[in-house]
Amino acid sequence: MFGSVKAKPGRRDQDRQATVAEMLSVIIPASNEEALIGGCLAALAASEEPGLPVEVIVVANGCVDDTFAVAEAARSAIETRGWRFEVIDRAEGGKLEALNAGDLIATPGGMRAxxxxxxxxxxxxxxxxxxxxxxxxxxxxxxxxxxxxxPGFASRAYARLWAQVPFMKNSVPGCGFFAVNSAGRARWEEFPHVISDDIFVRLQFAPEERHQVSAGYDWPIADGFARLVTVRRRQDAGVAEISRLYPDLQAHEDKGRMGMAGAIRLALRDPVGFAVYVSVAIRVRMARQGADWSRSR
Incomplete structure (x- = not known):
């Protein structure tokens, strides 16, 4: 009598396992973004083929505008690519909760952006x-x-100078967009309720584990001096919060220091941008910190 033989996985099973392992899930939290979510999704739909299956998950959270409807209007453009497309409408607000909701329905085991x-x-x-x-x-x-x-003078000057500070110029900041592979996503469980999800994730990785590719993306910032101050307060509070709650992650920080010589070089190169940038920083230090945080714009 022949002994029992363990069946090998069929081709279909192998293909399914490979698809799961190589999936790229793009998760987009969106709160009252009817003016911008359409452009975001149109740019995604125009992307070069990444060479692996893609799914796009929009989580409309706490919206009182037409974010959900505008996102749904992009369905044809996304699905024409052969990509899975999901739009979730959550009554509850909160970016971190939206990220967790997107993670819950994303295909397990793949890359996450x-x-x-x-x-x-x-x-x-x-x-x-x-x-x-x-x-x-x-x-x-x-x-x-x-x-x-x-469009405002202060915003354009601030953006010009900010792009030249050591962290933005020499690191991999991941502002507004970051991605991890499956082994990287295993570094944390749910997103915690913190101000700065991008800092929390970036510091899960040592500098040598972070990769900056040559392709770029546009990340808008606040317009107007007062809004720049509000956003800068939020950013500073986010940095302080991560440092306080997750002190061990500070070993992965690679911001670098500008130093006096670096500051002088920036001031000479762009005196107007430098003046606006420093004025915002000074105003932040003078202002009493509140708990109501604005986004980057």
């Missing part, structure tokens, strides 16, 4: 990020962030 609804990706970004994350070792990736100032 987290994209702000006001960000516009370049055509090659998804493909380059997918290539950078194609590793069994934990990895984090983002693109070249292009800080887009608003």
């Amino acid at each position: 987290y994209l702000d609804a006001d960000v516009t990706v370049s055509q090659g970004l998804l493909a380059e990020v997918a290539q950078a994350l194609a590793s069994d070792s934990p990895a984090y990736a983002s693109g070249q962030v292009r800080i887009v100032g608003g």
Whole structure:
């Protein structure tokens, strides 16, 4: 009598397992973003083929505008690519809760990209990020962030100078867009209720585990001096919160210091931008910190 033989996985099972392992899930939290979510999704739909299955998950959270409807209107453009498309309408607000809701319905075991609804990706970004994350070792990736100032004088000057500070110029900041592979996503469970999800995730990875690809994306910032101050307060509070709650993660920080010589060089190169940037920082220090946080714009 022949002994029992363990059946090998069929081709269909193998293909399904490979698809799960190689999936790229793009999760987009969106709160009252009817003016911008359409452009965000149109840019995604125009992306170069990343060479692996893609799913796009929009989580409309706490919206009182037409964010959900505008996102749904992009369904045809996304699904024409052969990509899965889901739009969730949550009555509850909160970006971190939206990220967790998107994670819950994303295909397990693949790459995850987290994209702000006001960000516009370049055509090659998804493909380059997918290539950078194609590793069994934990990895984090983002693109070249292009800080887009608003129409106002202060916003444009601030954006110009901010792009030159050491952290933005020499690190992988991941502002508005970052992605991790499966091994990287295993570094944390749910997103905690913190101000700065991007800092929390970036510091899960050592500098050598972070990869910046050549493709870029547009990341808008607040328009007007008062709004710049509000956003800068939020950013500073986010940095302080992560440092307080997760002190062990500070070992992965690689911001670098500008120093007096660096500050002088920036001031000489762009005196107007430097003056606006420093004025915002001074105003933040003078202001009493509140608990109501604004987004980057």
